[in-house]
Amino acid sequence: MKLRLLKLNNNNFSGTIPLAIGNLVVLQDTFDVSHNSLTGEIPSQLSKLVMLQSLNLSHNSLSGHLPSSLTYMTSLSTVDVSYNELDGPVPDSPAFRRAPAEWFVHNIHLCGVVRGLPPCFTLGTPTKDDRSKRHKVVVIAIIPSVVVFLLLFIFIGAFRKREKYTVPVDNNHNKEGAFCILNFVGRDVYKDIIEATEDFDVKYCIGSGAYGSVYRAELASGELLAVKKIHLPDTEGTCDEQPFQTEIQTLTQIRHRNIVKLYGFCFSPRCKFLVYEYMERGSLGSVLRSETAAELDWVNRLSIVKDVARALFYMHHDCTPPIVHRDVTSNNILLDSEFKACVSDFGIARLLNPDSSNWTMLAGTRGYLAPELAYTMRVTTQCDVYSFGVVTLELLMGEYGEVLISILSSSPVNDSFVKDVLDRRLPVPEGQVADEVVTVLSLALRSVDNHPESRPTMKQVSDKLCVVRTPPPSLPSIDALKFSDLMTVEI
Numbered sequence: 001m002k003l004r005l006l007k008l009n010n011n012n013f014s015g016t017i018p019l020a021i022g023n024l025v026v027l028q029d030t031f032d033v034s035h036n037s038l039t040g041e042i043p044s045q046l047s048k049l050v051m052l053q054s055l056n057l058s059h060n061s062l063s064g065h066l067p068s069s070l071t072y073m074t075s076l077s078t079v080d081v082s083y084n085e086l087d088g089p090v091p092d093s094p095a096f097r098r099a100p101a102e103w104f105v106h107n108i109h110l111c112g113v114v115r116g117l118p119p120c121f122t123l124g125t126p127t128k129d130d131r132s133k134r135h136k137v138v139v140i141a142i143i144p145s146v147v148v149f150l151l152l153f154i155f156i157g158a159f160r161k162r163e164k165y166t167v168p169v170d171n172n173h174n175k176e177g178a179f180c181i182l183n184f185v186g187r188d189v190y191k192d193i194i195e196a197t198e199d200f201d202v203k204y205c206i207g208s209g210a211y212g213s214v215y216r217a218e219l220a221s222g223e224l225l226a227v228k229k230i231h232l233p234d235t236e237g238t239c240d241e242q243p244f245q246t247e248i249q250t251l252t253q254i255r256h257r258n259i260v261k262l263y264g265f266c267f268s269p270r271c272k273f274l275v276y277e278y279m280e281r282g283s284l285g286s287v288l289r290s291e292t293a294a295e296l297d298w299v300n301r302l303s304i305v306k307d308v309a310r311a312l313f314y315m316h317h318d319c320t321p322p323i324v325h326r327d328v329t330s331n332n333i334l335l336d337s338e339f340k341a342c343v344s345d346f347g348i349a350r351l352l353n354p355d356s357s358n359w360t361m362l363a364g365t366r367g368y369l370a371p372e373l374a375y376t377m378r379v380t381t382q383c384d385v386y387s388f389g390v391v392t393l394e395l396l397m398g399e400y401g402e403v404l405i406s407i408l409s410s411s412p413v414n415d416s417f418v419k420d421v422l423d424r425r426l427p428v429p430e431g432q433v434a435d436e437v438v439t440v441l442s443l444a445l446r447s448v449d450n451h452p453e454s455r456p457t458m459k460q461v462s463d464k465l466c467v468v469r470t471p472p473p474s475l476p477s478i479d480a481l482k483f484s485d486l487m488t489v490e491i
């Protein structure tokens with residue numbers, strides 16, 4: 001039940017994929033059974049793995065259709081079913097629509113939404129003869145199938161009610177009156193966490209943000225967690241538990257390589273805390289402020305920008321309804337040991353304060369908030385784009401300093417040379433890295449436009465970041481480039 005990753009590839013397993021696979025609901029990284037001799041159909045139970053990111057069923061002898069319920073697998077980013085004997089339509093979901101055709105090749109006949117696959121077969125106009133023959137067949141076939149269908153419907157309906165593609169939660173009311181929703185099973189995690197942090201002793205505190213302080217909790221079992229204890233104004237009685245729990249549950253199911261995993265939430269009369277995956281290097285902000293900032297070279301910094309863009313793109317464009325972060329700052333971007341960046345605290349703003357009319361009192365960090373929030377309470381995805389721009393500028397400049405403040409307050413910095421404002425702890429970038437730095441800088445400047453409608457969307461940002469382009473030849477090289485040059489040319 002606790003398995004997070006399962007790789008059985010390159011073996012000699014035969015038979016069908018067991019239906020019970022659907023019980024491994026916390027499987028979240030990889031399920032790989034490629035290069036075996038599996039036969040039969042792909043069980044629709046697979047779609048209960050709503051956190052799974054990568055599914056590899058390639059090089060087997062699986063047959064039949066791809067179950068349409070695979071669209072429930074909202075975290076899926078790779079699905080390789082190549083080299084099987086599948087046919088029929090590919091389910092329609094954003095993950096499949098973006099998938100490359102090579103994940104579907106060498107099957108009997110797959111068709112549909114994937115670019116490069118044929119569209120699904122639609123009946124042409126049959127000849128008269130054909131038609132009357134078909135009529136008879138259709139009538140004979142239709143009656144029993146309707147009956148079977150109805151029965152099936154009733155059966156599935158009854159079955160579905162019980163099984164609603166949710167993660168089993170540990171509804172853990174312990175003797176201190178604490179209540180936890182966590183996707184680990186069967187322990188008093190509340191007690192473990194209180195013990196591991198010696199009841200939130202400052203010596204375990206590793207940071208703090210708009211909503212609370214973060215503690216490092218190493219459980220007796222060896223598991224390392226980041227626990228965010230929330231400062232909340234007194235919300236007793238105002239917290240409507242049901243929608244709150246539903247929402248927490250949605251957030252704990254989100255799996256994306258650039259979003260910090262939220263394992264769950266505990267609240268007791270004494271305290272409330274969120275339980276996260278632990279990220280070794282801590283926040284981007286703290287790394288930039290530390291002496292080790294030079295370890296973050298230009299290549300690392302560019303890849304951090306792309307990571308953050310991917311996370312925001314996912315939440316804005318792949319989640320329905322879109323999730324707005326509302327508090328993107330360098331302190332909410334966490335780095336792992338390889339400098340992979342993950343955005344933390346997604347959706348928490350709305351969760352902690354569903355009454356959006358006064359959210360600015362609680363949420364958001366000054367200096368990263370979009371200016372329109374001063375006169376409108378409407379929080380949109382374009383507010384996140386602004387904060388993304390600020391963080392990107394901070395990362396390129398190495399600090400949240402005067403230059404950044406003048407850019408944000410629209411005081412002209414046009415005459416400044418770009419190379420003078422880039423982080424001086426690093427050498428001036430060269431070659432292709434320099435081209436990319438210039439592209440990213442130009443995107444960041446457009447993202448902090450005062451007018452939300454002039455900012456690019458996260459989709460446009462991601463598209464631009466995906467392809468390396470050389471800046472137009474009219475643009476001076478990075479040694480002579482001024483901010484005014486970036487304002488006039490669109491890269």
Ligand SMILES: *[C@@H]1O[C@H](CO)[C@@H](O)[C@H](O)[C@H]1NC(C)=O
Pocket residue numbers: 009010034035056057058059078079080103
């Ligand atoms: C799936 O597994 C096969 C064989 O093990 C491998 O060649 C392929 O790259 C994998 N697909 C993905 C998308 O990782």
